[in-house]
Amino acid sequence: MPQLEFLIKCGVYGLMGLGIIAAVGAVLLPNLFHAGLALAFVLVTIAGIFMSVGAEFLGMVQILLYVGGVMTLIIYTIMLTGRLGAKDVRAQNRQGIFAAIAAGFFVCWIGPLILKTGAWPQRESDSAPPLLSVEDLGMSLMTEYVFPFEVLGVLLFAVLIGAIVIARQDRPS
Amino acid sequence: MIIPLEHVLLFSLILFAIGMVGVLTRRNAIGILISIELLLNAVNVNLVCFSRVSEDPMAGQMFAFFVIALAAAAAAVGLAIVVAIYRTRNTVQTDEIQLLKW
Amino acid sequence: MDQMFVNIKAALVGLSDKVFPDWVGVLVSIAVSIVAIALLGPLIMMYLTLIERKVVARMQNRIGPNRVGKYGLLQPLADGVKMLIKEDIVPRNADKVLHLLAPILIVAPALLVFAVLPFGRNMTAVDLNVGILFFAAISSIGTIGIFMAAWGSNNKFSVLGGMRSVAQMISYEIPMVMSVVPVLLAVGSLSTNAIVEAQADWHWFVFTPWGFLGCVIFFLCGVAECNRSPFDLAEAESEIIAGFHTEYSGMKFALFYMAEFMSAFTISGMTTTLFLGGWQGPLLPSWLWFFLKTYGLIFIMLWFRATLPRLRVDQLMALAWKFLLPLSLVNIVATCIWHFLSDEAFFTPAAFLVPLALLVFSYWGLMKLNQPYMPEKRVYPLVD
Numbered sequence: 001m002p003q004l005e006f007l008i009k010c011g012v013y014g015l016m017g018l019g020i021i022a023a024v025g026a027v028l029l030p031n032l033f034h035a036g037l038a039l040a041f042v043l044v045t046i047a048g049i050f051m052s053v054g055a056e057f058l059g060m061v062q063i064l065l066y067v068g069g070v071m072t073l074i075i076y077t078i079m080l081t082g083r084l085g086a087k088d089v090r091a092q093n094r095q096g097i098f099a100a101i102a103a104g105f106f107v108c109w110i111g112p113l114i115l116k117t118g119a120w121p122q123r124e125s126d127s128a129p130p131l132l133s134v135e136d137l138g139m140s141l142m143t144e145y146v147f148p149f150e151v152l153g154v155l156l157f158a159v160l161i162g163a164i165v166i167a168r169q170d171r172p173s
Numbered sequence: 174m175i176i177p178l179e180h181v182l183l184f185s186l187i188l189f190a191i192g193m194v195g196v197l198t199r200r201n202a203i204g205i206l207i208s209i210e211l212l213l214n215a216v217n218v219n220l221v222c223f224s225r226v227s228e229d230p231m232a233g234q235m236f237a238f239f240v241i242a243l244a245a246a247a248a249a250v251g252l253a254i255v256v257a258i259y260r261t262r263n264t265v266q267t268d269e270i271q272l273l274k275w
Numbered sequence: 276m277d278q279m280f281v282n283i284k285a286a287l288v289g290l291s292d293k294v295f296p297d298w299v300g301v302l303v304s305i306a307v308s309i310v311a312i313a314l315l316g317p318l319i320m321m322y323l324t325l326i327e328r329k330v331v332a333r334m335q336n337r338i339g340p341n342r343v344g345k346y347g348l349l350q351p352l353a354d355g356v357k358m359l360i361k362e363d364i365v366p367r368n369a370d371k372v373l374h375l376l377a378p379i380l381i382v383a384p385a386l387l388v389f390a391v392l393p394f395g396r397n398m399t400a401v402d403l404n405v406g407i408l409f410f411a412a413i414s415s416i417g418t419i420g421i422f423m424a425a426w427g428s429n430n431k432f433s434v435l436g437g438m439r440s441v442a443q444m445i446s447y448e449i450p451m452v453m454s455v456v457p458v459l460l461a462v463g464s465l466s467t468n469a470i471v472e473a474q475a476d477w478h479w480f481v482f483t484p485w486g487f488l489g490c491v492i493f494f495l496c497g498v499a500e501c502n503r504s505p506f507d508l509a510e511a512e513s514e515i516i517a518g519f520h521t522e523y524s525g526m527k528f529a530l531f532y533m534a535e536f537m538s539a540f541t542i543s544g545m546t547t548t549l550f551l552g553g554w555q556g557p558l559l560p561s562w563l564w565f566f567l568k569t570y571g572l573i574f575i576m577l578w579f580r581a582t583l584p585r586l587r588v589d590q591l592m593a594l595a596w597k598f599l600l601p602l603s604l605v606n607i608v609a610t611c612i613w614h615f616l617s618d619e620a621f622f623t624p625a626a627f628l629v630p631l632a633l634l635v636f637s638y639w640g641l642m643k644l645n646q647p648y649m650p651e652k653r654v655y656p657l658v659d
Contacts, residue, residue, distance in 0.1 A: 001297065001298040001301070003296075003298040004298050004301060004302075005175070008175055009175060009176055012175060012176055013176070013180075016180075016181075016184045019184070019188070020184070020187055020188065020191070023187075023188055023191045023192070023211055024191055026191075026195070026207055026208070026211060027191050027192070027194055027195035027198075027199070027207075027208055027211070028195075032201055032203060032204055032207075033370075033373075033426055034373075035204060035207055036203075036207060037373075037419070037423065039207050039210060039211065040419055042188075042211065042214065043210075043214065044416075046214050046217070046218055049181070049184075049218060049221075049222075050218075050221050052175055053175070053181075053221060053222055053225045054225060055221050055224070055225070055234055055237075056403065056404065056405050057234075057405050057408065058221060058234055058237055058238065058241075060405050060408040060409055060412045061238065061241060061408070061412075062217075062241065063412035063413070063415070063416065064408065064411055064412035064415055065241055065242075065245055066210070066214075066241065066244075066245075067412075067415065067416055067419065068411075068412065068415025068416065068418065068448070069245055069415075069445075070210065070244065070245050070248045071419060072415075072418050072419070072422070072441060072445060073248055073249065073252055074203060074206065074207060074210075074248065074252065075419070075422050076252075076422075076438070076441060077203055077252045077255055077256060078203055079422075079425075079426065079434065079437075079438065080256060080259070081203070081255065081256065081259045081265045090200065092198045092199065092200060093198055093199070093200050093268060095197050095198055096194075096198050098197070099193070099194045099197035099198045100194060102193070102197070103190040103191070103193050103194045104190075106186075106189075106190050106193065107186060107187065107190045110186055111183060111186060114179055114182045114183060114186065115179060115183075117179075132230055132231065132234060133404065134404065134405060134464075134465055135463075136231070137231075137234065137235075137238075140231050140235065141235070141238075144231070145235050148235075148239060152239060152242050152243075155243075155246060156242065156245075156246055159246040159249050159250055160249075162250055162253070163249045163250055163252075163253040164253075166250070166253040166254055166256075166257050167252075167253035167256045167257055169260070
């Protein structure tokens with residue numbers, strides 16, 4: 001049904017546009033709390049893009065881990081380190097112009113490269129069911145990718161302990 | 174792919190550039206962390222979209238999965254460091270933390 | 276009778292197919308589901324307030340609301356009118372945008388979760404193949420809404436309440452997800468429909484040792500997730516004057532209550548789906564079974580509220596991290612043992628007793644390790 005496909009396309013482009021606007025907000029907003037919320041919005045739009053390309057599991061993991069976990073952590077830290085109703089201090093340092101030039105140069109360099117490469121692989125089965133089921137992902141995590149998976153487990157355990165040790169209040173002896 | 178791959182790549186390029194500006198200009202350490210999350214997500218968009226069109230769709234999604242997990246780990250340790258710095262120096266502005274700067 | 280609502284929807288879609296091209300039919304089907312859920316959510320919330328007041332009143336030897344309509348049946352409408360015409364107060368120093376957005380952002384996830392609840396046979400609005408993950412992910416968005424409310428109000432008590440609430444929600448999310456894992460192991464799918472269908476013929480997971488424990492852990496964590504008593508430290512009226520919604524009034528306040536009651540319903544509904552066989556049951560239509568089981572669990576929530584005193588913050592955290600989390604991890608191991616001993620049969624004595632012994636042993640061990648802190652009895656030498 002081409003009409004529905006058109007609607008979905010509009011939705012995806014809309015998500016991208018909103019995502020970019022929110023990303024600009026996340027970087028430039030002077031109030032850090034607002035910036036954090038803008039980042040949460042960017043993460044949700046990216047989860048939406050994941051869902052639209054058939055990576056449903058990854059989209060859900062994105063929301064669960066990023067929006068539910070990392071964002072909560074970031075906002076919690078903002079609340080711990082900021083003062084309630086404090087006047088906003090200067091949020092940017094003096095490298096703004098150079099950073100903008102660098103980023104602009106980066107975009108103007110890579111962007112045409114992307115557009116000029118005509119031979120991007122295409123897969124035309126738009127209405128096909130998701131390419132990878134959750135079972136496939138789980139099986140390959142336990143077979144082909146089992147080593148990085150286990151290493152990741154050790155890393156996360158180290159992070160758990162490390163974060164507690166670093167942030168723990170020193171006991172007065 | 175429901176939209177051409179180029180457009181997704183451009184989207185993630187712009188996202189990456191915006192994140193780069195943030196990393197370079199933010200004064201607050203948490204602001205820098207927020208920008209780093211933007212960078213990682215721009216990369217993730219690329220990985221997932223390439224996995225959709227590639228012959229081995231598993232690799233891209235697995236890499237995105239590991240990137241998400243590593244980003245969570247980085248955020249946890251980074252924020253713990255921020256809290257520790259705030260406790261000792263009473264500020265989280267990166268240009269005011271200059272004890273070791275000559 | 277069983278397929279009543281499904282047939283109504285099919286009739287509506289068929290009607291539009293006669294007039295419009297087929298792509299409109301898809302949109303109509305989506306719109307019907309959305310409208311049904313968007314009506315069901317507030318309706319459930321309105322009558323849950325009445326049920327809560329009635330039940331708690333009876334438990335406290337009172338009568339409860341009985342003035343408006345017969346048995347007080349119109350009380351929710353009266354409350355709604357009152358909430359609508361109340362003055363909407365925004366504090367002068369509040370962050371106006373956040374203050375406005377927070378209630379909306381809290382209600383939206385609570386309503387979205389309804390999409391994956393299987394209300395009856397063929398009555399899941401969206402049969403996602405990552406349904407359970409969707410539930411966990413969407414309900415974790417609610418914490419951001421609470422943060423916004425707390426920060427936007429610019430009030431000490433709100434921030435305290437918000438911090439408490441978020442610490443609680445993060446802590447309880449982990450055992451909650453862990454207690455779902457055994458069900459996923461047993462079913463082999465994340466889809467809510469598949470989970471309910473795997474529990475046909477009275478093979479409800481609550482009848483297995485791991486399923487019973489999982490059910491209890493999931494339900495307890497769910498009660499904590501939606502900030503209900505006895506885990507309602509975040510909105511403790513007597514300690515921090517209602518926490519993150521101190522500064523809200525009128526309809527915005529009503530939205531917070533709506534989110535709380537709707538998530539109480541979805542938690543009960545999810546427990547039903549995961550462990551109590553969902554809409555499976557004899558004789559009665561499937562959707563009636565779902566609502567019966569769900570309201571039974573909601574009654575237990577109200578019972579908690581009328582019976583148990585509020586926990587202390589350290590007790591709350593200790594319960595999640597030192598007791599529920601290890602127990603839910605052991606539960607996963609017990610499920611694996613059950614799976615390999617039972618050999619596809621639902622009930623065999625060995626497969627029943629070995630996990631049971633493991634779980635009872637670990638429960639006993641954790642209780643031993645978690646001896647509550649009892650201060651020594653004070654002696655006052657000068658008094659005597």
